[in-house]
Amino acid sequence: MDSTTHTLVLVRHGQSEDNERELFSGLRDPALTARGVNEARAAGRRLKTLGYRFDHAFTSRLQRAQHTLALILEELSQTDLPVHADAALNDRDYGALAGLNKTEARARFGVKQVRSWRKSSDAVPPGGESLAMTAARLWPFFERAIAPRVRSGKCVLVVAHGNSLRSLLMRLDHVAPADIEDVNIGTAEMLIYRSNADDQTLVRAAAIACSS
Template sequence: MAATTFHHALGSIQSHACYSNSEFQSGRGILSVKMISTGVGVDMQLITRGSRCSGSWKLGAIRASSLHSSVADPVQLPSNGNSSDSRKKSNETALILVRHGESLWNEKNLFTGCVDVPLTQKGVEEAIEAGKRISNIPIDMIYTSVLIRAQMTAMLAMTQHRRKKVPIVLHNESEKAHKWSQIFSEETKKQSIPVITAWQLNERMYGELQGLNKQETADRFGKEKVHEWRRSYDIPPPNGESLEMCAERAVAYFKEQIEPQLLSGKNVMIAAHGNSLRSIIMYLDKLTSQEVISLELSTGIPMLYIFKEGKFIRRGSPVAPSEAGVYAYTRSLALYRQKLDEMIH
C-alpha cells in the first residue's frame, strides 16, 4: 500500500476566526500570512495511484503581520451586540486531519472498529508529537469521533499548541448536560476551543471481526477473503460496514457540519480514524473508489489542507521532528515565531 503523506511548504493563510457555538461567544480578528517567492527547496513525496515518486517544491518565505497584538491566531474582539454585524468570512482557512495514535488493540493486532479502546504509551507519544507539528497552525474548533482513542489524541495534541487554549468537550446530548457544562466567564471562553464529538466520525464497524486477531482471522478464513473485507470499497465484513457505508455517514457529516465552519472562517482540526478519514480525503481529493482503497494513513501524522474559494488544497504534513523543523527555514517565519515567543513568554 502506498503512503499518502504529501510534504509541501505552507502557502498563504488568512483567517478571521470565531466560534459560532453558543457556548463560545467571541468576536473576530485577522492573521495574514503572505507567500513571497524565494528559492528555498523542500523535499516532498507524492502518491500517484498507488506508486511513490519524489519531487521538490519551492518554499516561499512567509511574512507575517498581525493586528491587535495577536501572532498565533486571530484575535477575538468583544462583540458589539449588533446582530447585523456578521462575522467576515476568511479567504482561506486551515483543515487539519489526524488519525489517532496507536491503540492497545493496534498493538495486539486485533480488529478494533467501534470498540472503545484507549491509546498505548506509544500512541500517547504519537499524539504529543502530532501536536508539536501543528503547534503554530491556528485551531478554532475540534471535531472527534466518540471513541476515546480519537479524543485522547486531540487532547494530547493540543497540550503542545503555542496558544495554550483549553480544548473543552461540548455536551449537548441532553438539556441538563448542556446546562450543567456552561461556562460563565467570558475571558475563559476566549481561552477555550470547543470540541464536538460525533459518532459519524467513528471508525468503520468491523462486525463479527471486532476483537479477533488479524493473523488468526486470515489463517481461518483465508488471506484473500480477509483482504477483501479490509480493503475492498463495497464489500463489508460479516455484519459490519464496508468503506462505502462508512464514507456515506462520514462525508455527509463533514459536508453538513464541518464544511460550513470552514466557510465561516474557522480553522478546524479533525481527530478520527483510518477509514473515516480515508472517506473524507476521498471527498476532499476527489478520489475514485479504486484510488481510496490504496490510501494508507499513519497513526499520529497530521495532514494539512487549505480551504480557499470552495476548494480544498492539500498542503501536506510536517515530516521533521517538529512543525518548527519544517517551517522555520525562512527568515520571515523565524521572525513570526519570535513574535509568538514574545507574546506567550
C-alpha cells in the same frame, strides 16, 4: 493565506492497544498505548511549530480519538477550545471481525478476503460496514458541520480514525474506489487542506507523519 485561516487539519489517533496487538478495532474502545500518547503529543508539538491555532475541534465518540485530540490541544495550549464529539466520525463498524487478531482472521477467512474487507470501498465485513457505507454516514455530517466553518475562514481540527478518514479522502482527494485499497493513514499522521479561494474546494496542502 496563512495557517490560521481557511484550513482543515485531519489527524488519525495515536497508536491504540488494539493497534499494538494487531486487532480489528472498529467500534471497540481501546485506550492509547504509551507510544500512542507520544505520537499525539508529537503531532501537537508539530502543529505548534507550524503556527496553528484552531477555532473549532471535532472528534469521534471513541476514547482513542478523544485522548489524542486532548493531548494535541494540551501541546497547543488550547485546552479550553470547545470540542464537538460525534458518532458520525467513529471508526467503521468491523462487525464480526472486531477484536480478532488480523493474522488469525487471514488464516480463517483467507488473505484476499480479509484485505478486501479492510481496504476496499465496497466489501462488507460480516455484520459491519464497508468503507462506502462509512462515507455515506460521515460525509453529510462533514458537509453540514465541518466544511462550512473551513470555507468561512476558520481553522478546524478533526481527530478521527484511519477508516473514517480514508472514507473522507475518497471525496476530498477524489480517490477512485479501485484505488482506495492503496491508501493508508499512519497513526498520528496529519493531512492538511486549504479552501480554494476561487470555488472553495478543499485542496490537500500537506501530509505530515508523526508516528514513531
